[in-house]
Amino acid sequence: MTSSLSIKKLCWFAAFTVLIVSSNILVYQLEALQPVTPAVAVGSLLDFIVVIPLLTYFFVIRKRYSLKYIPLVAIVGYGIAHLIIPAHHLTSYSFLRYILFAGEGAFLLVELYILYKIITKIPRVIRSFKSQTNTLTFEQRLESSSAAHLKSSRILDVYYAELAMVYYSLFSWRKAVSPAPLQFTYHQKTSMIALYVMLIHAMVIETVGLHFILHSISPVLSIVTLVLNVYTVLFFLAHIQATRLCPFTITQHTLHLQVGLTKRLTVPLSEIKQIVRYDGPERLSKQEEKTVFDGLAPDFIREKPAFEIEFYTPQQAKLMYGFTKAITKAHIRPDDPEAFYTALTKKLKEFQNL
Structure with missing residues (x-):
């Protein structure tokens, strides 16, 4: 990955994709727009197997990931189109299915x-x-x-x-969190767990209501939505547990920072230039965010970091699904900041005297 994927680009990509999908659903479901002509079906197919892959390229893949993901996006797009477009409109374009399925088969x-x-x-x-x-x-x-x-x-x-x-x-629910002298939690003085419990609660309620609404429109689409929502709930539960069970850890030679499931960083003590009390702005610029490891737990109201850890050379933070991010600093807020600061500075002095 040659450059990081910004939240802004992801938001634009999500907005355009939702607009395309929702507008196509309305075209085939609203009585005021009936009857639908074959040309509309062609336009819908182009939306899903050409436009959405192009959006994926420009907003997500370009200069970051391999072009081999484009055919996979087109295959997924065709699958969604098949759920939305009535079958009798697709009979004239069945050859597309075989081309895309051949690509899917190879993958x-x-x-x-x-x-x-x-x-x-x-x-x-x-x-x-x-x-x-x-x-x-x-x-x-x-x-x-x-x-x-x-x-x-x-x-x-x-x-x-x-x-x-x-x-x-x-x-992991039976696994106990065993306290250790060089392990430091970072979520207990935040509302992180309450935030995710609220999201899970809202997701469950939304899943039940949306499932019945979509079932009357498309049973297959309702099942797909149900599976995605269940997956999201499992992700939230896993994120809570990973946050509880994976505190910041100082070992003999490394500092390990992990924020739930989403990101983690293991940096050698020899690469730590300094740790200072953070006195910067509450919100970083977009350019600064690209090179900073945000080690704060999610919260209703975001607090400022307690410390800024600077490195001699760029370090590689690991994100989900193998994505990486080159960072030069880390911002953290442990529950016991003084104990963390004392332990890390002592460890750095010991390491430097070796």
Whole structure:
């Protein structure tokens, strides 16, 4: 990834995509717009297999990710179009289905091959995973145990992210948070958990209501929406658990910062230039945000960071699904700022005297 993906571009992309999808749904559902001509169906197909992929390229993929994702977006777009456009309008364009399905089949074969390679090496990966009984987080243990047996790839990163989400959302609730002298929580003095509980509550209510409304329009679309909403709820639960179970950690040689499921940073102590009390603006400029690791827990009202940690050279922060971000500073707000500051400065002095 050569440049970071800004929230502004994501918002524009989401807005245009929602506008295209919703307008096409209305065209086929509103009685005032009936009857729909074949030309309208052609326009809808172009929206989903040409316009949306182009929007994806300009707002998401350009100068960041491989062009190989464009055909996958077109395939997904055709699938959505098939759910929205009445079947009798698509009979004249059935050849598009075979072209896109051929591309999907090739992509699926690649995924199946990678999955086969993973399955054949799973026993060795599991043995390596179980042998690591130190304080590494679930993600670190998973990546460390698989690195010796599997070649790194973006698809593997996606599998790791999904596996971490399943683990934290469903199987980590009995895991106790064991306090340690060099581990520091960062969420207990915020309303982060209350915020996500509120979002989960709203999502459940919205899911029930929307499911029944969409079911009368399109049963398939209602099921797809239900699956996406359930996935979102699982993500929120996993994010809560990952935040609880993965505090900021200072080891003998590194500083590990993790913010739930969304981002993490492991930086050698030798790369830390200084830690200072933050005295900057509450909101950074767009340019500054690109090079700063935001280690604050989400909250109803955002507080200023307590500390700014500066590095000698740019460090690589890991985001979900294998995306990365080059950063030169980290902004954090631990629950016990004085204890964290004392522990890190002491560790840096010890490391420098070695």
